[in-house]
Amino acid sequence: MREEELEVALKVVIVGNGGVGKSSMIQRYCKGTFTKDYKKTIGVDFLERQIEVDGEEVRLMLWDTAGQEEFDAITKAYYRGAQACVLAFSTVDRDSFEAAHSWKLKVENECGEIPTVIVQNKIDLIDQSVVNPEEADLLARALGCRLIRTSVKEDLNVVAVFRHLASKCLQELRDPPLHDYDYFAAAPATFASDSLTISTFSPSHSSKNNGTIVLRPHKQKKKKNVLKNACRIL
Numbered sequence: 551m552r553e554e555e556l557e558v559a560l561k562v563v564i565v566g567n568g569g570v571g572k573s574s575m576i577q578r579y580c581k582g583t584f585t586k587d588y589k590k591t592i593g594v595d596f597l598e599r600q601i602e603v604d605g606e607e608v609r610l611m612l613w614d615t616a617g618q619e620e621f622d623a624i625t626k627a628y629y630r631g632a633q634a635c636v637l638a639f640s641t642v643d644r645d646s647f648e649a650a651h652s653w654k655l656k657v658e659n660e661c662g663e664i665p666t667v668i669v670q671n672k673i674d675l676i677d678q679s680v681v682n683p684e685e686a687d688l689l690a691r692a693l694g695c696r697l698i699r700t701s702v703k704e705d706l707n708v709v710a711v712f713r714h715l716a717s718k719c720l721q722e723l724r725d726p727p728l729h730d731y732d733y734f735a736a737a738p739a740t741f742a743s744d745s746l747t748i749s750t751f752s753p754s755h756s757s758k759n760n761g762t763i764v765l766r767p768h769k770q771k772k773k774k775n776v777l778k779n780a781c782r783i784l
Contacts, residue, residue: 557600557607557608557609558606558607558608558609558719558720558723559608559609559611560608560609560610560611560633560634560715560716560719561611561613561631561632561633561634562610562611562612562613562632562633562634562635562636562712562715563613563615563628563629563632563634563635563636563657564576564612564613564614564615564635564636564638565615565629565635565636565637565638565653565656565657566636566637566638566639566646566649566650566653566669567639567640567643567645567646567649567653569640569643569646570638570639570640570643570646570671570672571638571640571671571672571702572614572615572636572638573595573614574702574703575636575638575669575671575700575702575708575711576595576597576612576614577597578702578705578708579597579599579612579708579709579711579712580597580598580599580612581597584702584703584705586703595613595614596611596612596613596614597612597614598610598611598612599612599712601712601713601716603713603716603717603720604717604720606720608716608720610712610716612712613628613632615628615629626656626659626660629656629657629660629661630660630661631661632657632660632661632664633664633665633719634664634665634666634667634715634716634718634719635654635657635661635664635665635666635667636666636667636669636711636712636715637650637653637654637657637666637667637668637669637695638668638669638670638671639668639669639670639671639681640670640671640672641670641671641672641673641675641676641678641679641680641681642672642675642678642679642680643680644680644681647680647681647685647686647689650668650689650693651689651692651693654666654693654695665715665718665719665722666693666695667695667696667697667698667711667714667715668686668689668690668693668695668696668697668698669697669698669699669700669711670686670697670698670699670700671700671701671702672701672702672703673699673700673701673706674701674703674704674706686699696714698710698711698714
């Protein structure tokens with residue numbers, strides 16, 4: 551197997567209240583397009599992009615989830631198996647900021663602790679902001695996440711969000727605790743590819759090997775009690 555055929559596939563979920571720019575963010579990142587017209591996501595949407603990070607080929611599989619409460623039963627099923635998360639709120643939507651801690655809890659309930667970035671979107675509207683910078687910084691510290699301020703409209707820092715997550719996931723894959731991962735072969739239907747893929751989701755227990763290696767968390771990391779701190783500051 552040639553080294554250049556090695557690929558890492560990462561499942562990333564994008565969560566947050568409706569209207570904060572989640573769909574626009576992945577459209578901008580994957581297709582380079584932007585529309586100011588808001589269209590509510592029904593359930594989930596999916597896009598992917600392949601990039602090179604730290605000398606590795608990484609396929610980002612981005613799951614855009616609906617932010618409305620009526621879709622919770624549908625969307626939480628798609629959190630499972632995610633290896634990274636984008637948690638977005640809007641500069642001009644106070645409710646979306648105050649809901650950030652509950653979104654993180656929803657993801658943790660399904661995935662345990664995974665690399666997460668908090669995104670403050672629409673900073674092009676900073677003159678209309680209802681969230682001051684100190685509050686956003688405090689939230690990020692309380693939840694133990696990096697904060698990245700973006701403008702999807704102006705294409706500002708969107709690439710940085712996903713590159714940071716990919717780099718963080720690669721770092722964990724390269725140097726995992728010895729007890730955290732089992733190495734095993736995936737079922738033939740997992741990926742239709744002749745190249746070697748290291749995937750961090752959709753595990754299978756089949757002993758057959760089609761050239762795909764799956765890295766599965768052996769057990770979830772113990773959750774830190776950071777959400778109580780987040781609740782205190784909101």
